[in-house]
Amino acid sequence: MRSEPSPQAAQETRPTPLLNVRNLCVRFPGPRSGRRRSWVHAAEDVSFAIQRGRTLGLVGESGSGKSTTGNALTGLVRPTSGTVHLDGQDVLAARGAQARELRRRIAMVFQDPYSSLDPRRTAGATVREPLDVHRMLPGRAERNRRVAELLDLVGLVPGTATRYPHELSGGQRQRVSIARALAADPDLIVLDESTAALDVSVQAQIMNLLRNLQGELGLTYLFISHDLAAVEHMSHRVVVMYLGRLMETGSTDDLYARPAHPYTQALMSAVPDADPTAEKHRERILLSGDPPSPLDPPSGCVFRTRCPLAADECAEPVPPVTLSDDHAAWCVRTDESLSPDRLRRLVH
Numbered sequence: 416m417r418s419e420p421s422p423q424a425a426q427e428t429r430p431t432p433l434l435n436v437r438n439l440c441v442r443f444p445g446p447r448s449g450r451r452r453s454w455v456h457a458a459e460d461v462s463f464a465i466q467r468g469r470t471l472g473l474v475g476e477s478g479s480g481k482s483t484t485g486n487a488l489t490g491l492v493r494p495t496s497g498t499v500h501l502d503g504q505d506v507l508a509a510r511g512a513q514a515r516e517l518r519r520r521i522a523m524v525f526q527d528p529y530s531s532l533d534p535r536r537t538a539g540a541t542v543r544e545p546l547d548v549h550r551m552l553p554g555r556a557e558r559n560r561r562v563a564e565l566l567d568l569v570g571l572v573p574g575t576a577t578r579y580p581h582e583l584s585g586g587q588r589q590r591v592s593i594a595r596a597l598a599a600d601p602d603l604i605v606l607d608e609s610t611a612a613l614d615v616s617v618q619a620q621i622m623n624l625l626r627n628l629q630g631e632l633g634l635t636y637l638f639i640s641h642d643l644a645a646v647e648h649m650s651h652r653v654v655v656m657y658l659g660r661l662m663e664t665g666s667t668d669d670l671y672a673r674p675a676h677p678y679t680q681a682l683m684s685a686v687p688d689a690d691p692t693a694e695k696h697r698e699r700i701l702l703s704g705d706p707p708s709p710l711d712p713p714s715g716c717v718f719r720t721r722c723p724l725a726a727d728e729c730a731e732p733v734p735p736v737t738l739s740d741d742h743a744a745w746c747v748r749t750d751e752s753l754s755p756d757r758l759r760r761l762v763h
């Protein structure tokens with residue numbers, strides 16, 4: 416868990432965020448039935464901000480719209496509506512040189528370094544590519560020197576430059592991907608399940624590397640993961656998504672100590688406890704049924720069809736309920752949250 420100034424102090428001193436995402440919607444064309452086209456509601460009305468030098472964790476089950484949201488920031492998908500500002504500049508409206516410069520400042524590291532690295536390129540050529548594309552340094556010798564520096568920065572020995580992906584371990588490949596992202600000298604790095612494909616011990620090494628790089632270089636991260644423990648370890652703040660929508664947001668400390676949305680509570684109740692005694696008494700909130708289709712999401716709270724606390728009012732549009740200065744949940748029943756007693760009655 417990473418420390419953050421008290422909410423009040425944060426409120427008073429909060430600078431303009433590095434990244435500001437407002438009301439982002441991404442809809443993909445779905446199947447056509449007759450003359451009617453359906454739409455996959457992959458991200459709906461998603462808003463969040465990230466302060467410079469901080470990490471925002473984005474967590475939720477498969478299909479909740481995490482990658483879609485990340486991809487909308489890096490230009491891999493075109494949002495249907497909404498705005499994205501980097502340092503006050505409108506990323507989606509930018510054109511030409513300004514657009515290229517904004518794109519350079521937002522880098523991405525994917526889940527599977529094996530499929531995201533070109534098998535015919537050496538690690539050195541992979542890391543040099545952004546330097547060439549963005550014409551970052553004048554000469555070949557200087558670019559090669561920078562490649563060596565970047566490999567060293569991510570903990571790889573100089574000989575790695577001449578190696579191909581198949582000659583490297585999973586952890587080494589992910590280090591190459593991180594060096595490639597750093598080559599463009601970005602402000603923000605979108606890390607989409609960047610440690611998910613790795614063994615647990617390698618995962619921990621890569622997370623520590625990312626945290627050290629953040630401290631050294633003042634980087635800002637959007638850390639996307641379905642792994643609640645990894646998100647807790649990496650993030651200052653957290654956003655929880657379900658079926659394309661925000662469910663809850665808050666500082667990591669607050670959200671993990673007092674999850675307010677029944678969906679967050681259900682997610683957290685599914686994580687095994689490292690302490691065997693606590694694990695023996697752990698009570699899971701079992702959600703009934705599968706998530707609804709994103710082609711036809713429920714009205715109001717999209718979680719209501721699986722929520723143990725759902726009531727008639729949940730079919731109406733849900734305003735965010737503020738729990739503290741720094742913590743909000745899109746749930747009208749947060750006062751009814753699942754106390755251990757209530758849970759016992761629901762589960763047994």
Ligand SMILES: Nc1ncnc2c1ncn2[C@@H]1O[C@H](COP(=O)(O)OP(=O)(O)OP(=O)(O)O)[C@@H](O)[C@H]1O
Pocket residue numbers: 443444455456457475476477478479480481482483484641709
């Ligand atoms: N190009 C696309 N065309 C149509 N539907 C898409 C496309 N990309 C994503 N989707 C759909 O959008 C929804 C959100 O997908 P997304 O990949 O963003 O979820 P995710 O939270 O990243 O899931 P995971 O944890 O599995 O990576 C899903 O229902 C997915 O099937």
Ligand SMILES: [Mg+2]
Pocket residue numbers: 481482483
């Ligand atoms: Mg994804």
